[in-house]
Amino acid sequence: MALPQLLHSPSSSSLTPKHCLNPHSLNPSPSSLSLNPSILSRRRRRNPNFLRCSASSGGSPKSDDVLELPLFPLPLVLFPGAILPLQIFEFRYRMMMHTLLQTDLRFGVIYADSTTGTADVGCVGEVVKHERLVDDRFFLICKGQERFRVTNLVRTKPYLVAEVAWLEDRPSGDGAEDLDALSSEVESYMKDVIRLSNRLNGKPEKEVQELRRNLFPTPFSFFVGSTFEGAPREQQALLELEDTAMRLKREKETLKNTLNYLTAASAVKDVFPTA
Template structure:
C-alpha cells in the first residue's frame, strides 16, 4: 500500500468539468457570487477547498482533490482570477448544508512515500515519454519537448502524466481514483507504451518511403 486516509473534514466544494491533480496548478475565473463568497471564506480561514468533477447529469464524482490558492487577482467588478495548486486527494462522504456554496464532509487521502518498485516503474515511464517525444519530433519534423518539466518523484509523476498528456476528463478521473502510486504508474506506462508502439510503426513507415 502507498496511501493512507486521515480523519474526515468539512471543506467547501467547487464542482467543475475538469480534474485537478495533486501538485498541479489550475487557473480559475471566479464570477458567481456564491463562489466569490467561498473564496473569501477560504482566504479568511487559510484553508483549502475541494475541486471535484461534474459528471453527466450534473452528478459529482466520488473523489476529488483539495486545492490551495497560490495566486489571486481581484477585478474591479468583484470577479477574481486565481491559481490553485492541488494538494491531497479526497473521497466524498456526504454533502453538508449551511452555506450558499456546496460543502462536503470528505476523507483526506495522503499518499505514502514511494518505495523502490515505484521508482523502477517511474523510470520506465520516463523512458516511454522520452521515446514518444523523439518519435513525435521525427514524424513532425520539428523539435517536440513534452518532458522538460517532468517530475522525478514517482507520486508527482503519476499525477503529472494524466494532467499533461490525457485530455479526456473521464480518463483523468479514472486515473485520479487509482488507489496507489505504483498502480497508477503501471496503468500509465501501458497507455504510453501503446502510444510509443503506434508512433514507432508510423516512423518506420515514413523511413520506408523516404
C-alpha cells in the same frame, strides 16, 4: 506539459483542462511558479461549514480525519502538485472566494460532467496567487495538495460543502514491487512519446530533458497523470487509485499504446510525406 494523442479508455471525454464551471474560463498558460509543496495538516473546525487550514499547525493529515470542505465541480481533474489557472465568474463561487480569503485559501476541486455526474474523489486546490478585478471576478493560480473522498454532502447552496476524508496511497500488495524501476520505465516511455510527437509536428528534434526531476514514485505518478490532458475520465481513474504501483502500471500501458500509435503515424508520414 500535455502529452499528445494519448490513447485511453474509449469512454474518455475530449474535455480539456483550464475551464471553469458553466463554462466561464481562463486559458492562459500557467506562469512558471517556484512553489514549495505544502502539506495539509490536521485542523480544527472554527466554522462548522468550512475547513479551516493552517500550514503552521503541524502534523500530516490522517486518512481517518473527516472535515468539511467547500467544493468546486469542474470538467477537469486536479492532481497533487499540479498547477491550475481559474477564473471565478459565477456569483456563488465569487461568494466562496470571499469566504476563503477571510478564512483559508483551500477548497476541493472535483471532476464533474453531464455523463458521469460528480465524482466522489477530488483534490484540494490551494490558491497561491489571486487577482480580484473591479467587477468582482477573480483570477486564480491554484496548486493541487491532498486528495480526498467525499463522505457526506453537508449542503448544496449557495455552493457545495461536503464532509471529506483524506485519501492516501497504501502499500502495494506485492511488497517486492520496484517502484523506482517502474517509474524509470514510465519516464522512458514519456520521453519517447514526446520525441516522436515533436517529430510528427515538425518541431526540431532535441534531447528530452529529465522528466522525473528526483520525484519519489508517488508524486511522479501524479505528475504523469496530470499530463494526460484531454482524457479527464482516465485522469479521474488514476486519481482514485490508492496504489502507486497500479497507477504507474496503468500510465505505462497508456503511454505504450500512445507510442505505438505515434510510431504507426510516423511510418505513414515517411511513406506519404504530404499526408
